[in-house]
Amino acid sequence: MSLLLRRALLAQERNTFPRLSPDGQRIVFIRTDDAGQELWLRANDGSEHQLAAHHGEMITDLRWTADGSVLLYRCTERGRESWRLTGMRMGSLERIRLPASGPVAEYWLAHHDSAVVVYTSRGDLIRADLADRDAQPVVIAKNPGYHRWLVDGQARPRGGTRLTEDGSAHVLLGDDLDSARSVLKLEVEEVIDLSIQGFSRDGERLFLLTSYGAATRRLIAIDSSSAAVHTVYEHAQLDIESYPIAGEGVWFDPRTGEPDVCTVMDQRLHYHALSPEMATAVRPLAATPHDSAVIIDRSADDRTWLIVYVRDNGPISYHAFDPASGKSEPLFDNRPDLAGHRLPKLEDFHYVAGDGRPLSGYLMRPLDCDGPLPTVVMVHGGPAGRDLWRFYADAQYLASLGYLSLHINYRGSRGFGIDFRQSGNGEWGGRMQEDLYDAVSVAISRGLVDGDRVAFLGASYGGYAALLGSTARPDLVRCAIAISAPCDLVSFVQKPPPYWQPLSILLRRQISQLSDGRQLNDQELARRSPIHTLSKSSSPILLAHGIRDPRVPEAEVDRFVAKAQAMGVPVRYLRFADEGHHVKSNANRAVLFRAIEEFLEAHLAIR
Template sequence: MTIPADTTPLIPREHLFGNPTKAGGQISPDGKWLSWLAPLDGVLNVWMAPVGDPTAGKAMTAATERPIQQYFWAPDAQSLLYIQDKGGDENFLLYGIDIVTGKERTLTDFENTRVDMIGSSETIRDKILIGLNNRDARLHDAYLLDLNSGELTLVQQNDAYAGFMADDNLELRLAVAPNAAGGMDFFPIIDGEIAEEPSDSTGLEDSLTTQPAGFTTDGSIMYWIDSRDRNTAALFAQNVETGERTLIAENDKADIGGVMGHPKTGEVQAYSFTYLTTEWTAIDPDIGASLDWLGKQLDGDFGVSSRTEDDTKWIVWNDPLTAPAQTYIYDREAQTLTDFYTGRPELVGAPLQPMQTLEIKARDGLTLPSYLTVPAGADSPVPMVLLVHGGPWARDDYGFNSYHQWLANRGYAVLSVNFRGSTGFGKDFISAADLEWGKRMHDDLIDAVKWAVDEGIAQADKVAIMGGSYGGYATLAGLTFTPDVFACGVDIVGPSNLETLLATIPPYWEPMIAQFHERMGNPNTPEGLAMLKERSPLNSAGNIVKPLLIGQGANDPRVNQAESDQIVGAMKEKGIPVTYVLYPDEGHGFANPANNIAFNAVTENFLAEWLGGRSEPIGYTVSGSTAELVEGAEHVKGLSEALRD
């Protein structure tokens, strides 16, 4: 018997959004060590243990203010590396920890600098190539970094290029530069000299779906993910000497999504496509046998996150979809799976709901791949949250989603739509969104809401729109351009003014500005500027008649705090209620779990106020975070009381 939604136990926010017990499991290239992320005094740090004794873990880092979210092994397995910024400013520096001594060093010790990874090597294992923008914030110079001595050697000063690609000898082989058409030009590099003319080029339509994907170890083959002269991006192998290209994989519905390459040779062994769900195809028979064996052992989705250099052991993640994700150590020779960890063991037995895959038709006939999760026991229309992804050049995927589970548990249907402009479905799907911010991109979302109402899933008068980044923009667009469709909205770090958004992009995004102008609108032309003004929710703020909650990081380099300040100011000036929560130590999203939990506590009580769903009390979550309530505590159930606690 299905448990009715109103008697389903509430899943605590902490269980969904607090620190995982463990995450990011890897195995060292030499197969001797396991590593993972886990809390140390409440902050995610990097841990390590011998592969034969996973319980003997010790913390290798000691971050105290901001969780470490990205780390990796040095190719020679002598050190662990991680990148970290300060307060969400996205000026990521590279740090290294010697695994024998435990000594930690800042490997890129510069101010206002963001490191980019260019390449590592199978044969030169104590060095990597990195990019640094410490000379010119717009452009990354290429440096060779000795991981053991810390010595940096300039390889290529960059005066014009968006990036570089290197081979296994850590020699630069290709420079990539934006062109006036909004695409990219690819310049061969021979003996350290960048060619004057490009060997390959893309226009705007192929700019997000065509790029080189690396070399084989011997440098004889360069792989491409390429949509030129086709719609979806296929995988090609190009003979470097002759230029001959061989098609390896294609799919008529989705772009090439992932690739497994041989750890020693770099040759492609398997590839994946993701339309509604992910499907892997093996080229190498031994890899195919391993993937087939894993598929028989594991329920739901799975993938390989780390491999030893001899390829005998893999770290495998498994998403059972309605249970917490598991991570295993897979011994390919012994054909054994050994438990490594359960990421969130507190979710074992929780009332998690299955995600459904959908295809929704937009009004012009475009098919929108989508995902739906409904509350337990829902057999009639219920309130719904339209959860809009960021980017917009990104996508929603199938699988466990903490926001879907949280909101469904609170009594809402949750719908995520890959609206036009989303990536992974071919270049035509992306191009259908060019110059359509606030127009056809928004129409897709409205069409999805109509579908959910017509299908008896959603109550027409109780639909919220919520999202971060572009999803935040979509929320503001929903409440300004279609004010009668949504009952309320939650905007997280969303731009309100496209004109000021483009004027304040991070300097290292400047090489891409032509593409932004072609896809969003060019403020340097009268027509483009007029369109950007028209599509900016700020200029229609007076149309807002439904409740709005805004969350913003003060250090956000992509969507400046001014984007939220502007629309809050406009709403106050017109006497329109708004709730605004600011985090002084966050950037483009909320990395600190205490801050994320606090904002979600405000969000679920805001939704309960205006949609009627269930909620945990706010309690001490807000006072235990860095949240600053700038405006409108009275519009959220229990928030004023929580601020007094």
């Protein structure tokens, strides 16, 4: 592998999260280099210039005001999850710093009044007039105990969601917050996939994504007056979802504010238009064997769309798309340094788990190689995340070194209906883990995988699964690489970290309550915890952890490492002082993957 290709695969995506200006003439996007993240603007003539540098920080949630005069976004120190709201006047490039007493979790812009922004800080709602430079933001509503606020297109508070002691939640609506009434009650298992999509332009309907009363995650509308629930779109087997860069699988007509297209995903993305006009517009975007076209943004007059072509063996490409003609014009790539390189593709992987449940995922084998091959099982996080048909830079890097990778949507993964997701409840270290072992066994039987050279790699829940494979099945998992990994389910269930407190009841049920309602006791949870299954026979382990991680306490990982070292288990521990739950900086990723390469070479020994 050339040095240039190595650097390109290890670096973060260079150009990401573009957003189209309301007039369709400009695109703002995030550019990442070795120094960190920057905000850039691309004009209609193709020229680009930097708007702001946020080195050592992360940027997210870019939005234009209705007239395109102001750009707002959130940023935070890399690894932290304490977001502040900032912005920029596009004419003068004057920075706007919106004061807050705490992290800004959400913000809303008025559909027509481009001068108004409403945001949450310490749970209260704050209103700022961006047109008046001397006006001070004011608190317009104290939080009456909401977990999330509901704010309409006029930037008016209309209610919120409230969690109850048993873990269920109510959606409350009312023009007078003091008299807001419950219009929907969600059971504990329905809370996790609730997503507020916003109000209709007249404020009379609230659109939600939810599994409430359904077998899949669907789009519903709630009448704010009568509380009547209407299904806008529902797929029989699959949840509404999309690629993370494009939202959650619902798009709204920017002229009317009405939903007009939804997407679902099995092995590939599928569009479902909600009007005949949209059916014609999205027809050119149907997935092909080479790419999936995904809508990112739409201009205010809906004449220009920003789309991205997702590929599995090359950089994704952003295009300007004309929905009337179906023609697209290339703009730029997310990883321009990868253009022209020959890279392997993903292959569909289907199998049946040991208990008879059909499962799916993907595999990637090195170019021009036949099995059986040394293999890395790349376990996705969540666990209610999922693997998608897309470009995996980490898997491409491993393929360049000669490793096949497996990407499994084990039970509990999202996207495949509520029964499939809930079948993972109480199965941390149980059937979810067995699904991974079964995938390896099937791949061995098909001549794809060398059963003597298998590693597990993952972050967050994926890191937990990798560690458990090392400690519970060292006969199969010959080494494990775990990033930001929970190590002790007993302590997690008894005393979740503060980050998880709002949803602690739901998380406890996911971890410790089986499908028949029985609760796992501490001894059973210990048998599913890497720190308690650790033994002298555990296979070698590489751990990486960001000191700023709010989700997995540093002390928990330190304790695991100390115990492993005392037992004589081969363990290497990388601690990153400037990272959080994920390793983000290019410099740290280079350190991490150099260690991964050396670790795999030592313990899987490609011959």
